[in-house]
Amino acid sequence: MSDRRSGSLRSRQVGRLAPVRRTSTVDLIADTIRTAIVDGALPPGAPLGEAEIAYQLGVSRGPLREAMQRLCAEGLLVIPRRRGMAVRTMTAEDVHDIHWLRARIETELGRRFLDRPGEERKAILKDLSTELKRMQKALKADDARGLGDAYLDFHRVLGAAGSSTRMERMVRTLLIETRLCTFSMYEHFEIHRDLAEEHAAVFEALHEGRGDRFAELMEAHLRQEVGRLLAEPEAAREDVTGRLLAETPDEPQPLDRLDLPEGA
Amino acid sequence: MSDRRSGSLRSRQVGRLAPVRRTSTVDLIADTIRTAIVDGALPPGAPLGEAEIAYQLGVSRGPLREAMQRLCAEGLLVIPRRRGMAVRTMTAEDVHDIHWLRARIETELGRRFLDRPGEERKAILKDLSTELKRMQKALKADDARGLGDAYLDFHRVLGAAGSSTRMERMVRTLLIETRLCTFSMYEHFEIHRDLAEEHAAVFEALHEGRGDRFAELMEAHLRQEVGRLLAEPEAAREDVTGRLLAETPDEPQPLDRLDLPEGA
DNA sequence: TGCTGTAGGTTTGTCGACAATCCGATGATT
DNA sequence: AATCATCGGATTGTCGACAAACCTACAGCA
Numbered sequence: 001m002s003d004r005r006s007g008s009l010r011s012r013q014v015g016r017l018a019p020v021r022r023t024s025t026v027d028l029i030a031d032t033i034r035t036a037i038v039d040g041a042l043p044p045g046a047p048l049g050e051a052e053i054a055y056q057l058g059v060s061r062g063p064l065r066e067a068m069q070r071l072c073a074e075g076l077l078v079i080p081r082r083r084g085m086a087v088r089t090m091t092a093e094d095v096h097d098i099h100w101l102r103a104r105i106e107t108e109l110g111r112r113f114l115d116r117p118g119e120e121r122k123a124i125l126k127d128l129s130t131e132l133k134r135m136q137k138a139l140k141a142d143d144a145r146g147l148g149d150a151y152l153d154f155h156r157v158l159g160a161a162g163s164s165t166r167m168e169r170m171v172r173t174l175l176i177e178t179r180l181c182t183f184s185m186y187e188h189f190e191i192h193r194d195l196a197e198e199h200a201a202v203f204e205a206l207h208e209g210r211g212d213r214f215a216e217l218m219e220a221h222l223r224q225e226v227g228r229l230l231a232e233p234e235a236a237r238e239d240v241t242g243r244l245l246a247e248t249p250d251e252p253q254p255l256d257r258l259d260l261p262e263g264a
Numbered sequence: 265m266s267d268r269r270s271g272s273l274r275s276r277q278v279g280r281l282a283p284v285r286r287t288s289t290v291d292l293i294a295d296t297i298r299t300a301i302v303d304g305a306l307p308p309g310a311p312l313g314e315a316e317i318a319y320q321l322g323v324s325r326g327p328l329r330e331a332m333q334r335l336c337a338e339g340l341l342v343i344p345r346r347r348g349m350a351v352r353t354m355t356a357e358d359v360h361d362i363h364w365l366r367a368r369i370e371t372e373l374g375r376r377f378l379d380r381p382g383e384e385r386k387a388i389l390k391d392l393s394t395e396l397k398r399m400q401k402a403l404k405a406d407d408a409r410g411l412g413d414a415y416l417d418f419h420r421v422l423g424a425a426g427s428s429t430r431m432e433r434m435v436r437t438l439l440i441e442t443r444l445c446t447f448s449m450y451e452h453f454e455i456h457r458d459l460a461e462e463h464a465a466v467f468e469a470l471h472e473g474r475g476d477r478f479a480e481l482m483e484a485h486l487r488q489e490v491g492r493l494l495a496e497p498e499a500a501r502e503d504v505t506g507r508l509l510a511e512t513p514d515e516p517q518p519l520d521r522l523d524l525p526e527g528a
Numbered sequence: 529t530g531c532t533g534t535a536g537g538t539t540t541g542t543c544g545a546c547a548a549t550c551c552g553a554t555g556a557t558t
Numbered sequence: 559a560a561t562c563a564t565c566g567g568a569t570t571g572t573c574g575a576c577a578a579a580c581c582t583a584c585a586g587c588a
Contacts, residue, residue, distance in 0.1 A: 024345050025571075026333060050540070060573045062326065065541090069290060069330045071339035075430070081288050082540055082579055097428050108368050164361050166339070170434070289541075312568070324543045329571090346549055346570055 029057060029067035037076060037087055038152070038176055044089040044184045048077075074173050090177065090184040095229050098112070098177050103222045105171060106155065107215035109162040114211050116163065127157045128203055135196045144189035147196075153181065154199055185229050192228055290369050293321060293331035298312065301340060301351060302416070302440055308353040308448045312341075338437050340444070354441065354448040359493050367486045369435060370419070371479035376426040378475050391421045392467055399460045408453035411460075418463055449493050456492055 029083040036042045068085055071077045079085045090098075113124065118130045131154035138146035152175050159171030184188070206216035300306045308413055318328045335341045343349045353360075377388065394419035402410030416439050423435030446453070462485040469478035 022345060024343075049538095051538095061540090062329075062572060065326075066330050066333045069333045070337045073334040074266065075433075079288075083581090086540070097430055101428065101430055104368070104372050166361055166365055166438075169339075174430075225425060313568095315568095325570090326542060347551090348569070 007210075025059060025063045026066045026070065028058065029064055030070050031198050032057065033067065034076065034176065035070055038179050040183060042087050044087050044180055046087050048085045048087070050085070074176075076173075076176060088180060090181045092230055094177070095181045095185070095226055098174055098181060099222045099226045102171075102174050102178070103219050104153075104157060105167060105174070106222070107218050109158055109167065109171075110206060110214040110218065112162040112164070113158075113206065114209055116161070124157065124161045125207055128154060128206070131157060132196070132199055132203055135199060139191070139193065139196050142191060144191050147191060148182070148189055150177070151195065151199075181229055190228075194224065198224065268477050281390045289323060289327045290330045290334070292336050293323060293328055293450075296321065297331065297335060298340065298440065302443050304447060308351050308444055310351045312349040314349070314350070338440075340437075340440060352444060354445045356494055358441070358488055359449070360447050362438055362445060363490045366435075366438050366442070367483050369431060369438070370422060370486070371482050372472060373422055373426040373431065374478040374482065375475050376428070377422075377470065378473055380425075380427065388421065388425050389467075389471055392418060392470070395421060396460070396463055396467055399463060403455070403457065403460050406455060408455050411455060412443070412446070412453055415459065415463075445493055452489075458488065462488065 033042065042048070044193075048068075050061050050064060054061045057064065068077055068079065072079050072085075076088055077085055078088050113121065131150050134150035135154065138144075138150055155175055156172065159168045159175070162168065198217070202217045202221060205211075205217055206242060247255055297306065304435055306312070312332075314325050314328060318325045321328065332341055332343065336343050336349075341349055342352050377385065380388075395414050396413035399411055399418065402408075419439055419506070420436065425433045426432065462481070466478060466481045466485060467475055469475075469481055
């Protein structure tokens with residue numbers, strides 16, 4: 001009915017080819033900015049002049065603005081009217097909200113993970129243990145950045161383990177927001193030695209197939225995380241976002257201003 | 265430190281005024297399209313010519329495209345490269361995913377609701393009962409549309425009851441996606457007489473403060489919902505989205521090039 | 529001294545136009 | 559008869575430009 005491929009064409013199909021992956025400019029820009037945020041190249045509150053960024057990325061303002069709208073919908077940017085865009089600055093309240101939500105979601109992911117066939121579980125466990133090793137290695141090397149990145153990837157793998165498109169999307173976004181929390185609260189990366197142990201325990205629970213224990217540990221881990229984030233006296237950094245958003249009281253819109261990414 | 269408002273100015277501040285809420289054009293457009301989707305004016309698969317829509321809304325293509333990117337990030341639109349935009353068509357898989365996710369989230373909302381002070385609970389219960397009455401009224405009048413709208417609003421109120429910004433946003437988006445499921449599966453609205461009873465029961469559980477019973481009933485309700493949506497033989501409607509996405513053979517990679525980027 | 533009003537410079541929001549690409553159909557070829 | 563090639567129409571992606579709005583600073587006035 002709505003299948004355009006003629007029968008003869010399909011019958012000749014021999015091997016299965018993956019479609020060519022062409023990505024739109026908007027996608028490219030959004031990915032670049034997203035990466036820059038995760039890397040800390042665009043810290044929270046950084047003002048983002050459109051002209052400047054567009055020039056650096058080698059695109060015009062049109063596609064750039066489109067990409068920004070997408071990041072705004074993801075909650076990573078704030079865009080007050082006629083006041084420029086900025087990377088969102090997370091508040092203590094955001095830290096609580098994000099981690100509470102992550103707890104709800106990630107414990108559920110564990111349950112879903114355990115419902116999957118053994119074959120798949122095995123592959124996922126392998127990926128998780130890879131990240132775990134990265135964490136431990138980074139810890140030994142006092143590599144705060146590497147530790148943080150492995151942390152993100154560990155949870156990202158977990159996010160994919162639930163085999164729910166939407167949930168994975170959510171987890172990915174929440175993780176970037178988590179990183180923004182770190183940047184918003186600390187001036188620099190910090191090493192937390194407990195991190196690796198907590199994840200090792202979580203991993204172990206999954207490995208043993210103990211769903212409730214996993215949920216418990218994950219919940220505890222995220223609670224710890226909140227404590228670590230908020231323990232530090234709030235960084236005395238210029239909170240541009242706060243000023244920009246003064247216009248919208250409680251629950252504003254995303255979008256705002258970034259600073260310098262790398263050239264095209 | 266970073267407060268621009270001078271001390272004297274603040275000291276004179278008497279009453280706290282809510283900031284004027286001016287909304288940007290992009291917001292306006294996005295809201296309009298979102299509403300049109302909920303109302304069924306833009307059914308799933310409907311091709312959205314930029315020029316046409318921009319003309320109808322009285323704006324140029326620039327702001328329109330920006331708004332579309334935001335809706336795309338919310339998962340309501342599909343934007344394949346150079347092939348036009350279209351309202352997303354939900355599949356049976358989506359129905360399962362959405363409702364499973366809703367179950368996880370909304371049962372949690374019940375728990376959060378019960379943790380709130382009695383005063384607030386009361387106000388929320390009142391709002392819920394209002395929607396409940398709307399449902400019953402619509403049912404008696406055989407008003408399928410009214411029934412569906414009250415349904416959405418009931419759950420929307422619930423979404424706000426968890427006092428979590430992010431969760432509320434998620435619920436709102438998931439509800440629109442739910443509506444898209446209805447439109448994708450049925451040709452028209454259908455009346456489901458059980459709906460009011462199920463919600464009455466859910467409401468009652470909340471009213472009595474029985475969190476676990478609420479969770480049970482909500483879970484059951486959403487399961488029923490899936491059954492109702494998938495019971496109907498899939499509507500033989502022109503699936504434009506499918507055609508647009510034909511570029512990706514059968515099931516190569518999980519929606520990537522069609523940009524269902526992460527978000528909300 | 530402190531607040532109000534005006535001017536300048538800069539950035540955003542919006543629009544119109546151009547070129548590249550894609551869809552569909554028609555006609556050529558084996 | 560089926561496949562390939564070409565063409566025309568239509569639409570998208572991108573860009574540059576203009577006007578309005580905003581921020582900063584400075585001067586005027588109680």
